[in-house]
Amino acid sequence: MSAERPDFDAGRNLLLLGERRIIFHCHHYNLFLQRSIEDGLGPEEATRLQVAAAMESARPLLTKLYAKEPELALVDKLLLAQRLFGSLGFGQADCTDLTAHGGQIRLLTSHYAIGWLAKWGTASRPVCHFPVGFWMGALCAAAELPPERLQGRELSCHAQGDARCLLEIEVL
Numbered sequence: 613m614s615a616e617r618p619d620f621d622a623g624r625n626l627l628l629l630g631e632r633r634i635i636f637h638c639h640h641y642n643l644f645l646q647r648s649i650e651d652g653l654g655p656e657e658a659t660r661l662q663v664a665a666a667m668e669s670a671r672p673l674l675t676k677l678y679a680k681e682p683e684l685a686l687v688d689k690l691l692l693a694q695r696l697f698g699s700l701g702f703g704q705a706d707c708t709d710l711t712a713h714g715g716q717i718r719l720l721t722s723h724y725a726i727g728w729l730a731k732w733g734t735a736s737r738p739v740c741h742f743p744v745g746f747w748m749g750a751l752c753a754a755a756e757l758p759p760e761r762l763q764g765r766e767l768s769c770h771a772q773g774d775a776r777c778l779l780e781i782e783v784l
């Protein structure tokens with residue numbers, strides 16, 4: 613089994629990844645939850661919360677996966693995260709520009725952007741908060757950086773009519 617693929621425990625009816633239980637939700641659930649958070653907190657605080665939550669979901673998960681393959685170089689760890697991002701259904705990412713000093717991630721497809729367009733049409737602001745946090749967590753774990761040194765944002769989003777989603781991570 614590849615480290616980045618979920619393992620189904622038929623005896624307990626659980627899907628496991630890095631010894632953590634995972635579940636899948638469709639775009640209706642994920643986008644309705646996202647919009648509810650934004651309605652409650654406002655766009656700025658909702659974005660900050662969702663990015664932070666995604667980062668703190670991805671970082672420990674990937675830290676465990678990387679610990680199983682300590683010989684991997686940074687680029688290979690990031691490619692593992694790229695495969696994981698895809699196999700979990702979040703989209704097709706290109707992280708080849710990302711280094712320990714930060715960089716950009718292109719989303720060739722994004723679950724959140726496609727889902728937002730399907731449910732509510734063109735968005736008024738970027739919607740891929742989970743991917744921003746996921747990639748911050750991935751870089752944190754791969755380069756063994758303290759989380760507080762990372763900042764991330766989405767520069768363009770397919771949900772707003774851009775061809776691709778483009779994420780940027782800075783390491784301070």
Ligand SMILES: [Zn+2]
Binds near residue numbers: 740766768769770
């Ligand atoms: Zn996007």
